[in-house]
Amino acid sequence: MSEPVVITGAGVITSIGAGFEEFSSALFDCRVGMTSSEVIDFGDDLQAITCEVEDFSPQRWLGPKGIRVLDRSARLLAVAAQLCLDSVERVPPDSNEGDPDLGLVCGTIFGSIHSIASFDWSGLEDGVKYVNPMAFPNTVINSPAGQAAIRHKLGGVNSTISAGLASGLIAIQYATDFLRLGRARMLLAGGVEEIAEESYLGFRKNGLLSSSQHPRPFLEERDGVILGEGSALLALELKQTAVGRGATPLAEVAGVGSSQDARRIDGFSLNAVGAERAIREALRTADIGPQQVGGIISSASGSHGGDFMELEALRRVFGDNLAGIPISCPKASCGETLGAAGAIGAAAALAAVQRREIPPTAGTEDHPQDLSLRSTPQPLTGDNVLVTAFSCEGSNAAVVLR
């Protein structure tokens, strides 16, 4: 048996709230973070609707200094890290050296995409000689993680993980491995994604955005996603470490599973074979059967292919019992937060474990009959909560919390 890994804290910033408590309350109140975007402006008539952090003011959590050099992704991640470190009552080290036993594992798809594209754009528009060299460091995909490490003196492993929409959960899996292998005392693990014109335009041009501006996960009439942003980090440590320092574990990361469809990079594998395998592996490593799952936090987003694939996988794993398992789709509230989505899902699952209820899902009329999807909270039917994160490029991940 491998040493249990537990969650001892969480930091979350999303369009529905900042801080784990505010986020949980908003989720259980069925709030939806949709708004007219302040970030995106193509100069055309189409107003972008996103789930973005409105009037985002990182100074509220980070203080006035050193914000300017951080781009939007780095700010979101730095805030989530601050909230997460506060939740475990970490005292920052006096010295200038980073804490070698405290690290960060951050899932993301696009990283600092707007910094990357803007840097190149400046070369085209202003000429190479006028490009600001100080903007270059933000053009690596791991810049949010690097900036957060500097800000919070995180001297241990600093990994960025890109596995599509599964990034946030794969980051949690990676962190549990690192803890068990003795490479860190505590890891902040999760993900970040910013609303940016570049990613938004890609979703728009490929017809992936909800034209009705209403994400309806699993519903027959769903017509696409609403893009979201945010960051969620869980403080993970071995149970013995947590107990040793007198901390109270909030939940256990009981099982993890991942797979790759290896079929295409631009669409979900509708046969759901890989998704099913990831779920089964998560259950197996949690040492439970499907009947012991007391609730599901789903990655369904309103996407045609993604929701179809996930429903197919869930039906195969849970069979006729699926209708009896409460299920929730946080993307109906927070939007499709891409590389952060798995981590936000895990934070939602943590809230579910603590309250012993599955959060409601916004706009859930006419859902498939074999799904227990509701606009009100539903009690857990067991101790284990399954979190899924499936990606259109073939990565699949599932985690069991309890």
Next chain:
Amino acid sequence: MRRIVITGLGMVTPVGSGKEAFWEAVTSGTNGIAPVRSFDTSEFPVSLGAEVKDFDPRDHVRKQPPQQLGRASQMAVAAGHMAIKDARIELEGLDSNRIGVSMGTTSGEPLFVEQYNDARKAGGFDSIPGEIFPKYPCHVIPGNVAIEFGCRGPSLMIPTACAAGNYAIGYAYDLLRIGRTDLMLAGGADAFSRITYMGFARLGAIAPERCQPFDKNRKGMVPGEGAAVLILEPLESALARQANIYAEILGYGVSCDAHHMTAAHPEGAGAMRAMAAALKESGVAREQVDYISAHGTGTPTNDRVESLAARRLFGELAERIPMSSIKSMIGHTMGAASAIEAACCALALSTGVIPPTINYEEADPECDLDYVPNQARRTEPRIVLNNAYAFGGNNAALCLARWEG
């Protein structure tokens, strides 16, 4: 936990592709650095780059139309084919659910960002083609490798900039060791990009004439491109199939300076911690290390700090541990660099020869170690460290050992 060995090597580099061509080039001191061809450098104060020449994706990519893939993916797939062939392994006979892919990169597929901006400049947002978007995110690199070879186990990209190759190989080693997979394709890939080039040029970090790591007159690094894929498998399965074993992976160490986004910690604190962690995890004493594959970019700061870190960790022992940088020949291939260098370490262990640092002329009092100047050397190394440092203050050191049979 299981012991893990390297049994296949494939690489696409500015000095040659495939194990034989690459090894011949780096042991004979071949310079792969030349004036940049892929874009106009007339606006830049520098003009050198380390590009991969004569690479035709149609020779390598089979499962998808080659031109559909970004350049980094194309090179990664090519390196994968070379590695699998080199390992003499038939993937068809294996459980594809137990084969994983772990890759590293700095920029992923940045040429699609360039296309985005070129189209935007020419005709506004409306003229940007929709099909470039799904090809851009860096997760497509392991995704395309997985598609090409039908790998259905865990797959991920670890984009930890210029240390990414070591991070990716390290985690592949972890996944095998803890028994989650039975075979891993691990490495790194990066495509030559004007974004990267402009960045380093604006930082004043690019060498004007040649790359001279550790030399007193070194003037900078030279951006490059390339890919490497290593085949990793448990010792048991390698022995069972009588595979050629290049090296055993003993362990690795990672750290973050948490100091500055681009500048190394002035005393090399993080670099030292990564090396120390790698030795500790590997159960190797400092006296046992007989070669260090340096990060050795050729910038004044990197080479000074790396030398200092080695001296601080190894003390006087540092003077008798040869430490060379193949970046003097192949340039800085970014996220591919430490993967190519790990393959190079595996070849050094299996052949007994260590590659030189070329263009080395004048000793620098601040870099006072043995950098294997200009000539490859037969030293029969048994244990080597592969260093990699990156933007974000990331450090990673991988420890490999000769397979004694």
